[in-house]
Each structure stands twice: as C-alpha cells, then as structure tokens.
Amino acid sequence: MPDSSQPTDPHDPHGVTPAQIEHAAALLDAGELVAFPTETVYGLGGDAESPEAIARIYAAKGRPANHPVIVHLAPHGDPRYWVADLPPAAQKLIDAFWPGPLTLILKRAAHIPAAVSGGQDSVGLRCPSHPVAQALLSAFSARRGGHGGVAAPSANRFGHVSPTTAQHVRDEFGSAIHVLDGGASDVGIESTILDLSRGFPALLRPGRVTPPDIANVLGEAPRLPDGSDATAPRASGTLKAHYAPRTPLALLPMEALEPLLAASPKDERVALVARASRVGRWMAAENVHFVAAPEDPDAYARELYGFLRALDRANVTRIFVEKLPDTIEWIAVNDRLGRAAAAFEAQG
Secondary structure, eight states: OOOTTSOOOTTSTTOOOHHHHHHHHHHHHTTOOEEEOOSSSOEEEEETTOHHHHHHHHHHHTOOTTSOOEEEOOTTOOGGGTBSOOOHHHHHHHHHHOSSSEEEEEEBOTTSOGGGGTTOSEEEEEOOOOHHHHHHHHHHHHHTTTOOOEEOOBSSSTTBOOOSSHHHHHHHHTTSSEEOOOOOOSSOSOOEEEEOTTSSOEEEEOOSSOHHHHHHHHSSOOBOOOSOOTTOOOOTTOSSSOSBOSSOEEEEOHHHHHHHHHHSOTTSOEEEEEEHHHHGGGGGOTTEEEEEEOSSHHHHHHHHHHHHHHHHTTTOSOEEEEOOOOSGGGHHHHHHHHHHHHHHHTTO
16 A cells, blocks of 8 residues: 655655555545645645544644634635635635635535534635645545545644644654655645635735735735624634744844843753844854744745744744734734744743
8 A cells, every 4th residue: 555654756746646646535535634735734634524534633633623624625626516605706816816825715505514614604715736735636526526625724733833844744643644745835834814704805814815915806905804803704723822832932023032032041042033134143142043034924934834843843942033024025924923922922
C-alpha cells in the first residue's frame, strides 16, 4: 500500500503519485481522516457530508463542536450543491479568486449536515489552488458522483500554530494521521473568510485576498471586523486567542519591547522577532535569539508559522514580536499575531 508520508516521485515537484492520491481518496471515502497541503496551510480533511468523519476531525484537534470547519471543493465542483442560494456577488468572487485562498460563507443547503457548520445555517466553501489538494479533491469528488467535498480545518491541535509543512503535521499527530506531503505551503496563513450570508459582504478573517481585492470585484468594500458585528456567523480562526505557540508571546511596538529586552536576566534567553530595519543593537545581544522577519507582508505571512514553531524548539523563555504597521497591507499578519498574543495576555 503506498505511503504518502514522504515524497516518492522525483519527477513530480510535489512528490505525490497518482496511486497515493487514490489511496488518500479511498481513506476519505471510508470515513477516515487525511492531512493534505493547500496553498494556505495543511488541512485535516474528512468527508464533509459525514457527521461521523466531521466528529473525528473535532476529536483529533480537540476543537469545540460549535466551531465550524471549511468545505474544500475540487476545481470542477459545483458550489450550488452545498448552498441554499448562490448570490451574484458570490459568483463574481468565485470567478475572480477560485481556485485560491478565499472562503465564502453562504446559507447552507438543507441536505448538508449541520455538523460541518457548528450547528449554524451557513457553510464555508473554498477551492484551493495547490495541485496536490486539487488532485485529492477531484479523486474524492469522482467517488461521490462529482459532489464530494472535504471538510478541512488546519491540521494541528486546536488553538495552536497552523502547519505549513507535512513535518509540522507529523509533529502534531505522529503517525495517527495519514499525510500527503506536497511541500511547503506558499501563502502560509489561512484563507480570507468573507461572509455573504446576510446580504452584504463582511470580512470575518483577513488573508491573502485583501479587502481592496474584494472591493475591486464587488464594487463595494466589505465590512471589516471590529468586534461590534454581533450577528456575524462563527467562522474558523476567529476566536480572540488562536494561532498560539507554546512559548509565551508578547506583541508590542519596538520602543516598548526595548526596555523589556534590557530588563531580561542575562542568564535567560528570549527571542525577538522583528524586521531587520527596526531592530538596532538587539540583533547581536548575547541573550537574545533574533529572528529577522521579512519587510514584505506576503513574505512575512509565508514564514510566520514556521518561525513560531521553530521558536518553540529554540529553548527560549519568551517570544517578543515587533508590532507591525496598522495598515491594510499588514491586516492578515496583524490578525494572526494579535490572536497569538491574546492567548497569553491573561497570564500577565
């Protein structure tokens, strides 16, 4: 039986053979879980129409049962099968951004199990662009008469740093989860989530597809998350504390971090994540493990989860992260870092 936990085909840049894809699709068809790469992060996938498979996802992650998961569709998949109505705005966004890192929240079709939506009447849909994900989704959909979808939150324990490589998944679950290794994720953070279930566009989670990108397609800007939208549906990755490493993390402006770095005991090693243009003398400080963060928002997003996971293994007592500009270009990275820091704020 093919083992997809390691790349095996030197002629395929993603290292996954058709036989491995079919084996993984057969596992999904049997109600089992498969971790697979997408352009954003690795997903922990199960049959989106099987409450039992969805329950296995929640159990593996330790995820609250009311926290919805996103349904991933093959490139030829029909989103209308999954929704009660596909509004014109949704079709415009699908035409513009699918396959790609955009999730749309729409009213769920009556025959789709509520388990996939955490009991809500909405459903999140996206079509990933990673070729291994597309191959797996196409193979699974073919087993379901063209309508198969895979529910897949990030392949990590709930609330922790998302995985962007197959090794990250193995670090989380060991051999308990079958993994398709398609290399490192290119985007590096989760998809943009846009709610269209209430008659207007509302951004629930920022990502690579930005509010200006959405506005350019729809002719109107989406509402931005400000904590006041009480009617917004629950969505993946929108809890206040999320995406957190195991090492305590503080997110502050550089001028606020400098006195904390100066006050750190000399026998205690701390980490500093900052853009090299901002870090100054701390780059060479003896008790500071310095990580040079990219100056470009997309590059920063691509590397973010990898360096947070590396810092958990770096024998540091605390991670200090430079707060980034409060601009639309940095909205997605700021969102992830803010939620990671929130996991430790109550600890003082």
